[in-house]
Amino acid sequence: MNLIFRLLAVAAAAILSALRGRRAGLLEPSVLRFRVWPTDLDINLHMTNARYFSVMDLGRTDLMIRVGLGPAILRNRWQPVLGGATIRYRRSLRPFQRFTLASRVLCWDDRYIFIEHRMETRHGLAALAVVQGAFVGAGGVIPPSKVLAELGSTAASPPVPDAAAALRGQSLTAA
Template sequence: MNLIFRLIAVTVMAVVAAWRGRRIGFLDSGSLRFRVWPTDLDVNLHMTNARYFSLMDLGRTDLMVRVGLGRAILRNRWQPVLGAANIRFRRSLKPFQRFTLVSRVLCWDDKYIFIEHRMETDSGTAALAVVQGAFVARGRVIPPSEVLAAVGAACDSPPMPDSVAAWRGQPLTAVA
């Protein structure tokens, strides 16, 4: 609930940016500036792991609106969902520290869109994540080709990075 104000702010800023002609292309990066607030902290007084993912949700919201998917999502009742996420933490984010979240579409296959999120500080990358997402509606996954058509983008996927291909191909195994 404490992210509701950030969600409202990000959504309004993205809509205004898109309306003013500052849309971005499907393969362009979007960036958002944040500060670590006390409500983002864990008992170690750095940003809690779960908050990284919550803020990345906002990065994807900004990306979807700024590439022009907002209307298609509402009109078609598409729901963006994640199928998997892989994150690497490199540096802690301390109280009141400023950072930039950079989000971009890496590639896609016939079902999923792979998005990279980087949390950058003056000292370098604090965290790097790749998420596997899709849009669903009426019990089916919307193919990325249909998503691209909704924004008038007619392009092939960039080559899938080896790390994403290896991660994507790993079967799920139970931990004993």
């Protein structure tokens, strides 16, 4: 709940940008700037691990709106969900420190879309994550080809990088 104001700010900026005709391409990164607030901290006084994922949610929201998926998501009542994630923490994010989040689509297969999130400070990379996402509708998982069709695209996926291939190989039903 304490991210609601960040969510509103991100969504408003993305919608205004889209209304001005500044739609991003499918493979272009979305870049957001943040600051670490006291509500983001854990007992070690750096950004808590869970907050990284919450901020990445904001990056995906911005990315979806900027590429033009907002209307299709609302019209089709799709829900964006994650099926897996891997993250590498490189540097702590300290109180009041500024950082950027760059989110971009890496590739897709017949079921999932893979997105990279890079959190960086002026000192370098703080965290790098790759997530496996999908859109779910009334009939189940929406194939990425149908999602792309909503954008007027029939583009082929870029090559699958190793980080995405590792997520693809994981079975979510074999627990």
